[in-house]
Amino acid sequence: MTDATKPEAADDIWHERAFDLTRGIAAYTGSxxxxxxxRLVAEFPGADVANAFNHKQVACKMWARDELFANCGGRFGRVWVLGGWYGVLPAMLFEDPRFAVERIESIxxxxxxxxxxxxxxxHWRERFQARIADMYALDYRGERPAxxxxxxxxxxxxxPAFLTLLPAGTQVLLQSNDYFSEPTHINCVPSLEAFEKQAALSSVAFAGALxxxxxxxxMLIGRI
Ligand SMILES: C[S@@+](CC[C@H](N)C(=O)[O-])C[C@H]1O[C@@H](n2cnc3c(N)ncnc32)[C@H](O)[C@@H]1O
Structure with missing residues (x-):
């Protein structure tokens, strides 16, 4: 075995074990x-699944889900999740029995x-869609997601420029962070107050820091 083949072989073993483990946990939990x-571990070995579903990402999305339910209830029509990545939040909303969501589009x-x-x-393919689009180029006024x-x-x-695209009264859930050192983060905020100022929502149902x-x-939940 050459040095160049070693990481790939190690990767294969990692994938096999991660697949066995996640399949076992799925069978045990029925989730x-x-x-x-x-399925992702098996079908998309190059996808950064471990990052998208690490405990911090999961905690942030459970927080979003819980505060959304506590402040707005669980019944929604058409939901758009922007910058939706691998669609973890839609899956968490679909799986949560407190929620009855007509349709979620991950964009x-x-x-x-x-x-x-x-x-x-x-599992929720009748109610889920994955769209490829720039969130700045969507027709929020015409399509009117709930x-x-x-x-x-x-x-x-x-x-602020993105938020001006949304019609007044649109319900929103926004998250940002102060993780300035991560190179892909181009617009962090230093505090919750700074985030509230940046978003300038007309009404705020929830504002908090995790x-x-x-x-x-x-996180901010409120209306444009
Ligand atoms: C790393 S991920 C998500 C991280 C975040 N903490 C989360 O899980 O909600 C950020 C995503 O935003 C997407 N994105 C960045 N700019 C975008 C834009 N203008 N329109 C749509 N998606 C965008 C990227 O392609 C990427 O998939």
Whole structure:
């Protein structure tokens, strides 16, 4: 074996074991989401699934889900999740029995993530769609989603400019963070107050901070 082949061989073993483990956990818990994760490990070995479903990402999305339910209830029509990546939040909303969501569209500018999100959400395929689009180029006034979720505010250059695209009264859930040292974060905020100022929502149902080990995540739920 050459040095060049060693990491690949190690990767294969990692994938086999991760697949066995996630499939076992899916069988034990009966969770379609975990079954979807097992599928991703098998079908998309290059996808950064371990990052998208690490405990911090999961904690931030459970926080979003719980506060959304506590402040807005669980019944929604058409939901758009922008910068939706692999579609973890839609799967978590679909799987949660407190929620009855008609349809969730996960929208991302990166064309490589759509088929991963579709695979993760296969169990709910009648109600799930993965779209490839720039969130700045969507027709929010014409299509009028009932709820717009953007947990990737730290990844977009101009949050106020994006928010001006949404009609007044649109319900939103926004997350950002103060993780300035991560190179893909181009628009972090230093505090919850700074995030509230940046978003300038007309009404705020929830504003909070969730401290993690290396950064704090901020969330706003309210209306444009
Ligand atoms: C790393 S991920 C998500 C991280 C975040 N903490 C989360 O899980 O919600 C950020 C995503 O935003 C997407 N993205 C960045 N700019 C975008 C834009 N203008 N329109 C749509 N998606 C965008 C990227 O392609 C990427 O998949």
């Amino acid at each position: 379609p989401l975990i079954g979807g994760l097992a 991302d500018i990166d064309p490589s993530v759509a088929e991963v999100a579709l695979s993760l959400n296969r 709820l717009v979720v953007n947990t990737s505010c730290e990844h977009i250059a101009d949050l 401290p993690m080990k290396k950064y704090t995540r901020f």
